[in-house]
Amino acid sequence: MISLNIEKTFGFISKENVFAYEAQVKAAQEALENGTGKGNDFLGWLHLPSSITQEHLADLKATAQTLRENCEVVVVAGIGGSYLGARAVIEALSNSFTWLQEKKTAPVILYAGHNIGEDYLYELTEYLKDKKFGVINISKSGTTTETALAFRLLKKQCENQRGKEVAKKVIVAITDAKKGAARVTADNEGYKSFIIPDNVGGRFSVLTPVGLLPIAVAGFDIEKLVAGAVVMEKACGKDVSFAENPAAIYAATRNELYKNGKKIEILVNFNPKLHYVSEWWKQLYGESEGKENKGIFPAAVDFSTDLHSMGQWIQEGERTIYETVISVENTQHKLQVPVDEANLDGLNFLAGKRVDEVNKMAELGTQLAHVDGGVPNMRIVIPALNEESIGSLLYFFEIACGISGYLLGVNPFNQPGVEAYKKNMFALLNKPGYEEESKAIQARL
Numbered sequence: 059m060i061s062l063n064i065e066k067t068f069g070f071i072s073k074e075n076v077f078a079y080e081a082q083v084k085a086a087q088e089a090l091e092n093g094t095g096k097g098n099d100f101l102g103w104l105h106l107p108s109s110i111t112q113e114h115l116a117d118l119k120a121t122a123q124t125l126r127e128n129c130e131v132v133v134v135a136g137i138g139g140s141y142l143g144a145r146a147v148i149e150a151l152s153n154s155f156t157w158l159q160e161k162k163t164a165p166v167i168l169y170a171g172h173n174i175g176e177d178y179l180y181e182l183t184e185y186l187k188d189k190k191f192g193v194i195n196i197s198k199s200g201t202t203t204e205t206a207l208a209f210r211l212l213k214k215q216c217e218n219q220r221g222k223e224v225a226k227k228v229i230v231a232i233t234d235a236k237k238g239a240a241r242v243t244a245d246n247e248g249y250k251s252f253i254i255p256d257n258v259g260g261r262f263s264v265l266t267p268v269g270l271l272p273i274a275v276a277g278f279d280i281e282k283l284v285a286g287a288v289v290m291e292k293a294c295g296k297d298v299s300f301a302e303n304p305a306a307i308y309a310a311t312r313n314e315l316y317k318n319g320k321k322i323e324i325l326v327n328f329n330p331k332l333h334y335v336s337e338w339w340k341q342l343y344g345e346s347e348g349k350e351n352k353g354i355f356p357a358a359v360d361f362s363t364d365l366h367s368m369g370q371w372i373q374e375g376e377r378t379i380y381e382t383v384i385s386v387e388n389t390q391h392k393l394q395v396p397v398d399e400a401n402l403d404g405l406n407f408l409a410g411k412r413v414d415e416v417n418k419m420a421e422l423g424t425q426l427a428h429v430d431g432g433v434p435n436m437r438i439v440i441p442a443l444n445e446e447s448i449g450s451l452l453y454f455f456e457i458a459c460g461i462s463g464y465l466l467g468v469n470p471f472n473q474p475g476v477e478a479y480k481k482n483m484f485a486l487l488n489k490p491g492y493e494e495e496s497k498a499i500q501a502r503l
């Protein structure tokens with residue numbers, strides 16, 4: 059079970075003012091439950107964990123098994139919500155050096171379709187040349203340029219290297235039930251496919267096949283991941299009192315901080331495996347709340363690494379920030395600092411201590427230093443980096459995001475702003491249908 063502690067925000071905002079959100083939070087929860095708020099056609103994530111069936115999980119596991127048996131490498135092609143959730147979970151749960159290990163227990167998972175880097179794609183296709191590889195092509199709209207471009211390259215290469223028949227077996231599509239080019243291709247080619255429900259937006263889709271299939275291919279237990287999310291679905295339900303509901307408290311606290319000039323939330327971890335959880339979180343909160351000229355800017359740092367790069371700014375820069383720390387209670391492994399007779403490095407004061415004890419003192423010391431420097435601090439504690447905890451954490455952030463967006467007064471479930479760059483790019487590339495825009499944009503160059 060995860061827990062939230064907001065004590066170290068109270069020098070900056072008052073407990074009373076946080077608890078004054080209770081009625082607004084209740085209204086937000088009811089709007090989510092009853093589907094009466096903004097963006098109410100995108101609430102499929104709300105009770106998704108508890109509605110996932112054993113049959114669905116079995117289908118995902120069977121497909122994952124086919125990929126595991128037939129591939130050394132599986133490329134997950136997707137961008138934004140169509141890859142960040144899978145990557146967040148896989149990196150949180152994997153050995154840090156998994157791709158360097160000789161004896162592999164699962165295919166190496168690589169990612170594409172989340173950038174348009176020619177060198178990236180060249181180097182990826184070069185690497186795949188002598189590999190038995192498969193592809194999971196993920197796109198809700200089925201038309202996202204970055205993903206479609208990467209998939210065109212990968213599909214051709216897979217067919218050329220492995221033949222059309224095998225390619226059919228090792229390419230899986232996750233997309234809309236009816237619309238979009240990815241659906242047309244999957245149906246025409248006869249790929250195994252999974253549907254992204256209409257009412258689940260990309261950034262809320264980690265517990266659909268979008269996240270679950272790659273996670274299962276990587277060898278992790280999707281049943282436990284979903285079970286962890288179910289725990290949080292209950293713990294953050296609308297019948298849980300405000301004081302007992304961590305999502306309600308988190309949503310209220312961040313809105314109160316924002317009202318008091320804290321415009322930037324920095325998600326902090328002390329564990330490099332959580333880097334992509336932060337990336338996933340940035341999209342979740344950035345796309346959900348950054349609209350109508352409002353919204354907390356979601357930033358993230360990996361400590362203690364970034365204490366030696368961003369630490370100065372956080373300690374003494376503009377006081378418009380607050381931190382939310384994800385603290386992991388228990389490590390997966392034990393490692394002690396050895397004694398050294400000569401003690402030339404002067405580290406014998408640490409001898410015999412677990413490395414995690416040093417890390418935890420860095421965490422505690424940083425919290426107090428940053429609070430002293432004028433940075434409010436919240437702390438989310440998760441028991442360990444395992445499937446249950448990560449499932450809980452993901453759902454916690456999702457439900458808190460829904461509530462928080464409603465407190466802010468925006469529609470947390472659309473993202474109209476992301477179309478602007480796409481329109482310009484298509485106009486500049488002379489995409490059919492963009493003739494007028496092409497003329498207009500050429501005149502501005």
Ligand SMILES: O=P(O)(O)OC[C@H]1O[C@](O)(CO)[C@@H](O)[C@@H]1O
Pocket residue numbers: 137138139140196197198199200201202205260261345473476
């Ligand atoms: O799954 P799709 O449709 O390819 O979209 C990927 C991502 O692109 C966005 O639509 C933004 O363009 C995100 O909201 C989404 O997660």
